[in-house]
Amino acid sequence: xxxxxxxxxxxxxxxxxxxxxxxxxxxxxxxxxxxxxxxxxxxxxxxxxxxxxxxxxxxxxxxxxxxxxxxxxxxxxxxxxxxxxxxxxxxxxxxxxxxxxxxxxxxxxxxxxxxxxxxxxxxxxxxxxxxxxxxxxxxxxxxxxxxxxxxxxxxxxxxxxxxxxxxxxxxxxxxxxxxxxx
Numbered sequence: 032x033x034x035x036x037x038x039x040x041x042x043x044x045x046x047x048x049x050x051x052x053x054x055x056x057x058x059x060x061x062x063x064x065x066x067x068x069x070x071x072x073x074x075x076x077x078x079x080x081x082x083x084x085x086x087x088x089x090x091x092x093x094x095x096x097x098x099x100x101x102x103x104x105x106x107x108x109x110x111x112x113x114x115x116x117x118x119x120x121x122x123x124x125x126x127x128x129x130x131x132x133x134x135x136x137x138x139x140x141x142x143x144x145x146x147x148x149x150x151x152x153x154x155x156x157x158x159x160x161x162x163x164x165x166x167x168x169x170x171x172x173x174x175x176x177x178x179x180x181x182x183x184x185x186x187x188x189x190x191x192x193x194x195x196x197x198x199x200x201x202x203x204x205x206x207x208x209x210x211x212x213x
Contacts, residue, residue: 110174110186116166117174117186124155126181128173136177138188142170150188153181168192 046054111117120126128136128151138150144164151162168190175181 111189114191115171115189116168116192118150118162118164118166118188118190120153120181120183120185120187121162122153122155122160123183124153124160124181126175126177126179126187127152127154127159128177138170140170140172144168144170144190162187164188164190166190166192 042054042056128138130137130152137152138144138148144150145167146163146165148164149161150164150170152159153162154160170188171191172189173187174189175185175187181187
């Protein structure tokens with residue numbers, strides 16, 4: 032439904048003959064509220080509504096194309112080797128190992144990580160998102176270089192998880208003692 036200024040005038044004329052103090056009309060493209068302002072007549076508020084127009088800029092689109100190309104080869108073969116767990120990109124973006132240029136990286140090969148350890152940042156559309164390990168263990172390898180594009184769900188880092196007991200939890204009792212001796 033298209034609402035024209037003439038339609039609004041017709042609505043106001045109709046409302047003059049009624050006892051209502053407010054009238055509101057909403058369509059997919061327009062929102063009009065008309066209120067009676069005492070003896071002064073009617074006031075009108077209107078807003079033109081439109082669906083968001085999402086436009087990909089050339090820079091973002093190029094980054095996403097590069098990220099897709101970088102991860103296309105890994106789509107056929109899973110880079111996670113047996114006995115290791117991959118820390119994956121939760122969304123596409125540029126992978127950074129440190130919080131800022133020149134700073135020490137969050138983790139290095141050989142670093143111990145816990146589930147809540149921040150291991151990297153992903154920059155997506157000028158927003159920086161922390162990447163958490165979500166696993167306890169030791170960092171074994173980085174599969175993406177610093178400041179390189181990463182596709183969504185791309186494996187960023189390989190981690191050797193801590194040994195688990197038969198219930199899936201951390202080892203305890205004799206298992207923990209034998210691991211401590213090793």
